[in-house]
Amino acid sequence: MFFRQIDNNIKLSLSIPQYAEELFKLTDKNRGFLQQWLPWLDRTKEPLDTQQFLELQLLRFQQGSALHVTIFYQDRIAGVVGYNQIDRVNQIGHLGYWLGEEYNGKGIMTKSAKELIELGFDYYELNRVEIRCAVANNRSRALSERLGFNNEGIIRQAEKLCDRYVDHVVYGLLRSDRD
Numbered sequence: 001m002f003f004r005q006i007d008n009n010i011k012l013s014l015s016i017p018q019y020a021e022e023l024f025k026l027t028d029k030n031r032g033f034l035q036q037w038l039p040w041l042d043r044t045k046e047p048l049d050t051q052q053f054l055e056l057q058l059l060r061f062q063q064g065s066a067l068h069v070t071i072f073y074q075d076r077i078a079g080v081v082g083y084n085q086i087d088r089v090n091q092i093g094h095l096g097y098w099l100g101e102e103y104n105g106k107g108i109m110t111k112s113a114k115e116l117i118e119l120g121f122d123y124y125e126l127n128r129v130e131i132r133c134a135v136a137n138n139r140s141r142a143l144s145e146r147l148g149f150n151n152e153g154i155i156r157q158a159e160k161l162c163d164r165y166v167d168h169v170v171y172g173l174l175r176s177d178r179d
C-alpha cells in the first residue's frame with residue numbers, strides 16, 4: 001500500500017477494507033474508552049462491520065465526499081483521522097479522529113491531523129475545516145486548540161451519546177487563518 005510518512009514512527013494510509021481485521025481489534029479493545037465520545041460502537045460488533053464501513057468510505061472517497069485515513073504507529077494501526085464529510089459546495093471539511101487509548105499522549109494525532117488539514121486546504125481546496133466535539137471531551141478540545149482552531153461557540157444537545165444529549169463546541173480553521 002502507499003503510505004505518507006509523517007516521522008520515524010507515524011505513517012498514514014488511505015483506509016482500505018484489508019485493514020478491517022486489525023482496525024476492528026483495536027476498536028474492540030478500546031470499546032469502553034471510545035464509547036465515551038463516539039456514537040457508533042454499538043454498531044461495530046464484528047470485523048465485518050468495520051470492513052463494510054471501510055468499503056463505504058472508499059466509495060465516498062471516490063465520490064470526493066469523504067476521506068478516511070488509517071494511522072500507523074511503529075507499523076501497527078493506532079487510530080484513524082479524516083474528513084467525515086467534504087462539503088464541496090461550501091468548501092468545508094468536517095474533521096474526525098480517534099486513537100486507541102494506549103496511543104494517547106504521544107502527539108500522534110496532532111501530527112496526523114496537521115497533515116490532513118494541509119491536504120484539505122491544498123488538495124481539496126477547502127476554505128474551512130471544522131471540528132465538533134462534546135464540551136466535556138477535554139482531549140479533543142485540547143487537540144483542536146493545539147492545532148490553532150478557533151472556538152466558535154456551543155451547539156446545545158447536538159449529539160446523543162450513551163443515552164444522554166451532549167452539547168458540542170464548534171471549532172473552525174479558515175484558509176485565511178493560516179496567513
Ligand SMILES: CC(C)(COP(=O)(O)OP(=O)(O)OC[C@H]1O[C@@H](n2cnc3c(N)ncnc32)[C@H](O)[C@@H]1OP(=O)(O)O)[C@@H](O)C(=O)NCCC(=O)NCCS
Nearest residue numbers: 037097098099104105106107108109110132133139140143
Ligand atoms: C481525541 C484524541 C484523538 C486526542 O488524543 P491525544 O493523544 O490527546 O492527542 P495527540 O496524539 O495529539 O497527543 C497530545 C499529547 O501528547 C503530548 N505530546 C508528546 N509529543 C507531542 C508532540 N510532538 N506534539 C504534540 N503533542 C505531543 C502532548 O503534550 C499531549 O499530552 P497531554 O494530553 O498529556 O498534554 C484521543 O483522546 C481520542 O481518541 N479520544 C477518544 C475519541 C474521541 O474523543 N474522538 C474525537 C471525537 S470529537
